[in-house]
Amino acid sequence: MKVVIITQDDPFYLAKNIDYLLDQLPKDIEVPACVLFDVSPFGKKESFFQKLKKTWKIFGIAFVINYGFSFIKNRFSPETKIRKVLNKRNIPIIELEKAINNPESLKIINSFEPDVLVSIAGNQIFKKPLIELAPKGCINLHTALLPKYRGLMPSFWVLKNEEEKTGVSVFFVDEGIDSGPIIVQKEVVIGDMTQKELINYTKRLGMDAIKEALVAIKEDAVKVIPNPQERMTYFSFPTKNDVKEFKKAGKKFY
Known part of the structure; x- marks a missing residue:
């Protein structure tokens, strides 16, 4: 079975986890290519200085300094570069x-003859022709227990709302937002984890869930878990006031 991965050039969490996923996949699941977008933490393309200004305004100077140092450090570490991971595996x-929804883009992706598309932090909206491009479907990883916490930054919102547990969901993509049928779901007890620790933990757990979902698809053994609209909650990017409430609840970013 051929799988084309769709992701972004994230400098923090994705490279080591995609490397882990590729190690875990059975030999009869092949990755012939990977679509790689520029990194975009706000869900749309913005200049570096626009991103910096928005991050500073919402999260504060300490957050910017911490992640700024991490960003610089990771840029010089092969372990955090998705390109390095893919190149060493000749992908x-x-x-x-x-x-990505442009007909020319679809033609390029289709030339690799994928059976399944796998979105991991893909930062463009998928439309029907892309969703239906691969015969066995398009799947996505969301680091929350759907149908709750659809949308952006679920790790922030579950901490802010003082949830006791969260998790990961791998689901078939449809034209809604995180609304497709769920294939695999795994729970996590949050405890006293910081947001950074929670992201690291759920990203790794998410790779295991993707592998499990792909094996189920390959073996025609998918048992769909409902993702009901009437039980969903949705969250967008936090505001400065949301960050204040996050800290007031005793939660930490790192």
């Missing part, structure tokens, strides 16, 4: 000149 990198 071609697809860098699309046009939006």
Whole structure:
């Protein structure tokens, strides 16, 4: 079975976890290519200085300094570079000149004959032609227990709302937001984890869930878990006031 991964060039969490996923996949699941977007933590393309200004305004100077140092450090570490991970495994990198839903982009992706598309932190909206491009479907990882906490930054919101547990969900992508049928779901007890620790933990657990989902798809053994609209909650990017409440609840970013 051929799987094309769709992800972004994240400098913090993704490289080591995608490397781990590729190690865990059975030999009969092949990754012939990976679509790699520029990193975009706000869900859309913005300049570096726009991102820096927005981060400073919402999260404060200490947050910017901490992640700024991490960003610089990671840029010089092969373990945090998705390109290095893919190159060492001889997996071609697809860098699309046009939006992913553009017919030319779809043609490029389809040339690798994927049976399944796997979105890991993909930062573009998927439309029907892309969703239906691969015969066995398009799946996505979301680091929350769907149908709760659809949308952006679930690790922030579960901490702010003082949830006792969270988790990961791998689901079939449809034209909604995190609304497709769930294939695999795994729970996590949050305890006293910081947001950084929670992201690290759920990203790794998410790779195990993706592997489990792909094996189930390959073996035609998927047992769908409902993702009901009437039970969903949705969260967007936090505001400065949300960050104040996060800290007031005794939660920590790192």
